[in-house]
Amino acid sequence: MDKVWRSFQAFGDIAFAYSYSIILIEIQDTIRAPPPSEAKVMKKATLISVAVTTTFYMLCGCMGYAAFGDLAPGNLLTGFGFYNPYWLLDIANVAIVIHLVGAYQVYCQPLFAFVEKWALRTRPESHFISKDIRVPLPAGRSYKFNFFRLTWRTAFVVVTTVVSMLLPFFNDVVGFLGAAGFWPLTVYFPVEMYIVQKKVAKWSTRWMCLQLLSLACLIITIASAAGSIAGVVSDLKVYQPFKAR
Structure with a gap:
């Protein structure tokens, strides 16, 4: 049974890599090209990234x-318990750090923007939240510095780092997060938006295929979440704070 749970958890780990839809719009927004070239660029980038992944x-x-x-x-x-050759592991760890630093910033931008807009909307009179300090840069440029943005983002990074160190169940947590975000954000909402946009007739062949795809991904999501939770429960039996397995 333990093998079954680990297999389900692996589905969640893989699903986490495909849960990029939450940042897809953010990435597309940075492409400064008139339509339809912007859409073509995103389609090509999505196809290549999914194929490589x-x-x-x-x-x-x-x-x-x-x-x-x-x-x-x-x-x-x-x-496996051995760390040779050291240079290969060092290169891999550096690559992981570079990847996570960039991915962390990209994935957190929607949350940062949401909280900062909400704070500005609820407390517009607060200078701590709304006031931007212009910092001069070389070549006649300047940078807008905001104390609330600095404080809130720093606190968020510190808290998430401490929590991740406190609960070192990397594969289990990644599997659960992947399962939680895969079906609703990567499958269900895009499928429903496609049906509405293309005006797919209900009970048509295309509609049935899309619904079957959504149902299959929902089953995978539930199984992945169950496997990840089972992994966390198993890890808690030998759990030691701030110590990876």
């Missing part, structure tokens, strides 16, 4: 299972 995960999953079977660890770099 799928290839990468299939290689890791299939080759890892073929080589190690059920003993394949969650961390292929250090999960």
Whole structure:
């Protein structure tokens, strides 16, 4: 049964990589090109990114299972207990840091923007929230500095870092987050928006196929969440704060 739970959790880990729809609009907003070129660029970028992600995960999953079977660890770099060659692990860790720093900023931007707009709307008279300080930069440029933005974002990063260190269930947490965000944000809402935009007739062949796709992804989401929760429960039996397994 433990193998089944780990398999479900793996679905959640993979689903986490596909839950990029929450930042898709943010990325598209940075493309300064008149339509329809903007849409074409996003379609091409999405196609390439999904293809690369799928290839990468299939290689890791299939080759890892073929080589190690059920003993394949969650961390292929250090999960085997040896750390040689050191230079290879160092390069991999540097790449992970670069990836996470960039991804963290991109994924958090919608949340940052939401909180800052809400604070400005509720307390417009507060200079701490609304006042921007212009900091001069070379070449005649300037940067707008805001104390609330600095304080709120720093506090958020500190809190999330402490929580992640306190609960070092990386694969379990990633699987649960992937399951929680995969179906509603990556499948359900895009499918429903497509149906409305294209005016797909109800009970038509296309409508049925889209609903079956949504239902299948919902089942995967539920199974992934269950597997991740089971993993957390199992990890809690040997849990030690601020110490990774």
